[in-house]
Each structure stands twice: as structure tokens, then as C-alpha cells.
Amino acid sequence: MAEIQTLHALLEPTVEGLGYELVGVEMTGAKGNLTLRLYIDTPAGIRLEDCEAVSHQVSGLLDVEDPIPGAYSLEVSSPGLDRPIFKVADYDRFSGERVKLRLHELYEGRRKLTGRLLGIEGDRIKVQEEGDGQEYSIPIELIEKARLDLEP
Structure with a gap:
């Protein structure tokens, strides 16, 4: 394929x-x-x-x-309001927006994250988790799926 x-x-x-x-x-x-x-x-x-x-x-x-x-x-x-994120540059483009991430494997005990996208730094995506406010710096290669998430 x-x-x-x-x-x-x-x-x-x-x-x-x-x-x-x-x-x-x-x-x-x-x-x-x-x-x-x-x-x-x-x-x-x-x-x-x-x-x-x-x-x-x-x-x-x-x-x-x-x-x-x-x-x-x-x-x-159309990508819709809950637009999927495919391109690395889009992590900067949508910085400040709320996102949902699903990872290929566990990272710091998490496989799914919802929070505020803080942008990209090198080969890592920065996200501030919604629940506890903790910041995560996630390697891009671990991201299985990412999409914008509408505010609750």
C-alpha cells in the first residue's frame, strides 16, 4: 500500500x-x-x-x-472545527489552542492528553495539560493523532 x-x-x-x-x-x-x-x-x-x-x-x-x-x-x-493536525508547522500555527493528543506509546505515564498547545521546540511538542496544568514536552515521533479540540 x-x-x-x-x-x-x-x-x-x-x-x-x-x-x-x-x-x-x-x-x-x-x-x-x-x-x-x-x-x-x-x-x-x-x-x-x-x-x-x-x-x-x-x-x-x-x-x-x-x-x-x-x-x-x-x-x-473540510478539516472542520476539530481540525486534525498533520504538519509539524501546524503545532506553531495553532499555538494557544486547545488540543487532544493520542500517543503511540506511554509517555510519562500518559497515552492521551488534552490541553493547551504551547507550540513546538526542536523535535518536541509542548502542551500544558488541562487537568493538573502540568507542562509536557512530547517527542513528535510519539504522536499518533493530534487534533484541535473545541472549548468545553
């Missing part, structure tokens, strides 16, 4: 050529039931027509390049 980074590199020029930012790429499901999900954005936001335009162009590119063996579904959507 194609790596996410390879898919992102393949699809980004087409998405940007249409005037959108390719926020991220996800592949979910199991063989025979795969879903390729693209998140797109613009400063003006995303409408259904934008998703349809990107889906049409990307479908053609994927048919020609055929980077994913077998059947899969393509979904194109």
Missing part, C-alpha cells in the same frame, strides 16, 4: 493547483474496505462544491497513477 507521505506528495500539486491547501491525508479501514480521506482548506472555508471539484480531479490522478492496490473509497472534506 502507498505510504501516506507518498500520497500527500502525489496529490498536493493537484489540490494546490485548484487553489486549496491539502491539510492532510488519512488511510483508514482494512484491505477490501479502505477509505482514502483528504482534508482541504482555504482561508474562506470549504463548501460542498469545493470537495466535489477536488474529488473529481484527484480521482482522475489516482486512476492514472494507481498508487493504491485494490478497491478503496475516496472522501474529500
Whole structure:
């Protein structure tokens, strides 16, 4: 199966050529039931027509390049208010926002964290935990999933 980074590199020029930012790429499901999900954005936001335009162009590119063996579904959507964070630069971009992190493994006794994103320092993400106010400096490679979290 194609790596996410390879898919992102393949699809980004087409998405940007249409005037959108390719926020991220996800592949979910199991063989025979795969879903390729693209998140797109613009400063003006995303409408259904934008998703349809990107889906049409990307479908053609994927048919020609055929980077994913077998059947899969393509979904194109806005990142939404609880936007997933894919790019390292976004940890600085969204500094000050509330985030939810899920880690690949335990870090200082935690696998999940919710708190205020304090930015990035070298190869570590800084987060002030919501419950006890403790600051964590988490290695980027430990982050399995990150997304903005709406205020409670």
C-alpha cells in the first residue's frame, strides 16, 4: 500500500493547483474496505462544491497513477472545527489552542492528553495539560493523532 507521505506528495500539486491547501491525508479501514480521506482548506472555508471539484480531479490522478492496490473509497472534506493536525508547522500555527493528543506509546505515564498547545521546540511538542496544568514536552515521533479540540 502507498505510504501516506507518498500520497500527500502525489496529490498536493493537484489540490494546490485548484487553489486549496491539502491539510492532510488519512488511510483508514482494512484491505477490501479502505477509505482514502483528504482534508482541504482555504482561508474562506470549504463548501460542498469545493470537495466535489477536488474529488473529481484527484480521482482522475489516482486512476492514472494507481498508487493504491485494490478497491478503496475516496472522501474529500473540510478539516472542520476539530481540525486534525498533520504538519509539524501546524503545532506553531495553532499555538494557544486547545488540543487532544493520542500517543503511540506511554509517555510519562500518559497515552492521551488534552490541553493547551504551547507550540513546538526542536523535535518536541509542548502542551500544558488541562487537568493538573502540568507542562509536557512530547517527542513528535510519539504522536499518533493530534487534533484541535473545541472549548468545553
